[in-house]
Amino acid sequence: MAVEIIHLRKLLQLLYASPRDQQTLLRAEIRAEIAKENGVSGGGGDFYGPFWADARDHVFEINDLHLATDDRIARNNRRARLYPILRDGFLKWWNEQRRWTNTPFESVRAPSGQLKFSEILTIKVDGIIAVKDATGTSRYIYPYFSETPALKNEGARISLWVFYRTFPGLDFNNFRILDVPRGRIYSPDRCYLEGDEAQILKQKYDNLWQMYVNLEEDYR
Numbered sequence: 001m002a003v004e005i006i007h008l009r010k011l012l013q014l015l016y017a018s019p020r021d022q023q024t025l026l027r028a029e030i031r032a033e034i035a036k037e038n039g040v041s042g043g044g045g046d047f048y049g050p051f052w053a054d055a056r057d058h059v060f061e062i063n064d065l066h067l068a069t070d071d072r073i074a075r076n077n078r079r080a081r082l083y084p085i086l087r088d089g090f091l092k093w094w095n096e097q098r099r100w101t102n103t104p105f106e107s108v109r110a111p112s113g114q115l116k117f118s119e120i121l122t123i124k125v126d127g128i129i130a131v132k133d134a135t136g137t138s139r140y141i142y143p144y145f146s147e148t149p150a151l152k153n154e155g156a157r158i159s160l161w162v163f164y165r166t167f168p169g170l171d172f173n174n175f176r177i178l179d180v181p182r183g184r185i186y187s188p189d190r191c192y193l194e195g196d197e198a199q200i201l202k203q204k205y206d207n208l209w210q211m212y213v214n215l216e217e218d219y220r
Contacts, residue, residue, distance in 0.1 A: 002029035003212050005114075005122045008162055012155050013146040015204045021148070026212050030219050048145045049127075051083055055090050055143075056129050060107055065091060082147065085181050092183030106132040111140065115166045117198075121205055125166050140167075140175045151179040154200065156186035161197035 003014065003026070014025055054068035069087045073079045112126035129141040142159065144151045151159075156177055163175040177186045 002033040003209065004120055005124065007124045007126070008142070008159060009127075009144050009146070011123060011205075012144060012151065012159065013149070014208055015158075015201075016149045016152070016155050018149070022208065022211060023215065026208075026215050030212070030216050034219055047078075048086075048143075051079075051086050052127060052129075052143055052145075055086075055094075058090075059094065059105060059129060059131060061104060085147065086145065089179070089181045089183040093178060093185055101134060103134040108132045108138050111167050111170060113166045115162055117201065118205075120209060123162055123166070125162065138171075138174055140170070142175070142177045144177055144179050145181070147181050150182060151177070151184070151186070153186075153191060156191045157193055158197050158201050160186065160188055160191060161193055161201075164193075 003011075006014075014022060017025060050072055051069070054063060054065055054072065057063040057068065058065040065087055069083050073083055108130045110126075110128045110130040112128065115123045115125065117123055125142065127143060129143075130138060131141070132138050140163075142163070144159075159177045160172075160175060163177075164172045167175075173188050175188065178184070179186070
C-alpha cells in the first residue's frame, strides 16, 4: 500500500495535515496506487527532485539557483508558482550560513536508508545534501518541501529521531532537517529529543493508517 513504504517528507506532510487535507492526500495516494496496479503510469516524475538537484549544485558553486530555477520554469510551467517559493526559502537559509564563512564546502557521500518502524511502516530517508565544512565536519541536510503544513517542532523531533535510528554509524548531531519553503532549519542542539518521539509517531501513524484503510474501501 502507498503508505506502508513511504518517504519521510511525505509521511510528515500526511501526519500533520489537517483532517480534510489528510483525506484529500490519502485519496490521491489510493488512486495512484490503483492506477499503478493496473499498469497505468502516474506520469510527471519527481516534482521536487530537479529543484533539489539545483540547490545542491548551488551549495557547491556549480550553478546559480536563481538562473537554474528560471530555466526549470521555462521548461515546465507547472513549476512557476512553487519553485520560486522553494528557491527563496532555501536561499534565505543558505545565505545566512554563508555569512559565517567564505570557504567552499566539499561534497561528501550522502547517506540514504530505510527504517523499519513497525510491521506496517517502513520510512525511506534519501535526498540528503551532505557537505564537509572547513573544520572537516560533515553536515547532512534533509529537505521538507511541502508548502502546507509547515514543519513544526514536533514533526522535526520525529524526523531527527528517525535519522538517529536510520544512521547509527553517523554523528546524530550533524543531521538537520530544512523546511525549504520557509527557510527554517531544525538541528538536535536546538530541537531536543524528548524521548516520546516513537510513541507520537506510532499514535499518529496508526490513526493515519486507519483512515487510509477506511477510505480505500470506497475504491475497491
